[in-house]
Amino acid sequence: MQKGILAVACVVAIALGIGAALGLGGPLVDRVLAEDEGSEGDRGPEVQAVRTAVAERTEILDQFSAVGDTRAIRSVDILAKTAGVVTSFDVPSGTRVDAGYLLVQLDDRAERAVLRQVQARLGNAQATADRTIELSDRDVAPEASVDTVQAELDLARAEVDAAQIEVDDRRIVAPFAGTVGLTDIEVGARIEPTDVITTLDDLSQMEVIFNLPESLFTSVRQGQALFATGSGSDEVFEGEVATVGTRIDPVARFFEVRGVFDNPEGTLTTGMLMNVDLTLETRDSVTVPELAVVNVGDESFVFVTADGVAKERAVRTGLLQDGSVEILEGLEEGESVITSGLQAIKDGDRVEPKVADAGRTLTAADETAP
Known part of the structure; x- marks a missing residue:
């Protein structure tokens, strides 16, 4: 302050000397003093026009x-359960079929003959068992004979079941509804259980x-x-x-x-x-436009506007989603943040906010727009 007074005094002295030499005197001195008083007056800091946006609560999807x-939810290779010769097949490649659809028929003549034999044996065993039980009920046949014919009946039934399985194994059907793939089989070809049909x-x-x-x-x-x-x-x-x-x-x-x-x-x-x-x-989180966040090393900041003054605020950021940054700490919903001209903004600067247009996503072009 003393240096400033000294400088003013020197200027005044020089002006007085020059004025006296030129005969100007007072008018020049008055003008110099008036200009100096203007420089010492408080003109106030310049007000900067900035764009702002409101911190909003948004649904954040944490995705990877x-x-x-x-x-396919179910997928199998169709195999034969037993070796045999193909007598007919219907493999509609690329077509959806229902469960149980007959895809391939193997030669089953011998197996059917065996099935008829055991079915006849079962019928005979059933008739014998019925007569023996009737005689036992009249106390004509002993209880032991009933047990014997019952065992023979059970054996005949098991033989029929086994023969029926042999016949069924030569019918290759779709185990579930699905789309059939390609095939290379032909009628007359012999297939093995390891062959993919x-x-x-x-x-x-x-x-x-x-x-x-x-x-x-x-x-x-x-x-x-x-x-x-x-x-x-x-x-x-x-x-x-x-x-x-x-x-x-x-x-x-x-x-x-x-x-x-x-x-x-x-x-x-x-x-x-x-x-x-x-x-x-x-999760629901507070978000601001990506342009509002200033990153310095590992730290992040935003400038909040309050009463026409920019206030620097440290924040902890989360995910970036659709041009907005999730704010985990440091900012509340509804606060206004500056989104443009951040390079020239300092903490405490006076600003004139202009809220970004509703429904429009801020872009890099807004960084320089007042």
């Missing part, structure tokens, strides 16, 4: 993305199998929502977690997760690559 493979897939629902890192093991639970999209389609399939693996791979540090979703139109099939978004948690 992965890539998985599809598999065709495949059957239940495509009404699909499984998607994917891996997640060990760090998420305690966060994944059965029933959590997931969304899957195919690499060649924009269609989104909504489903849920069906099974969570109980072991973590000690090398890759991953664990397996299986999700399930409906496939009513049969759009998907086994072996397709899917992009999966797993929703770990849904």
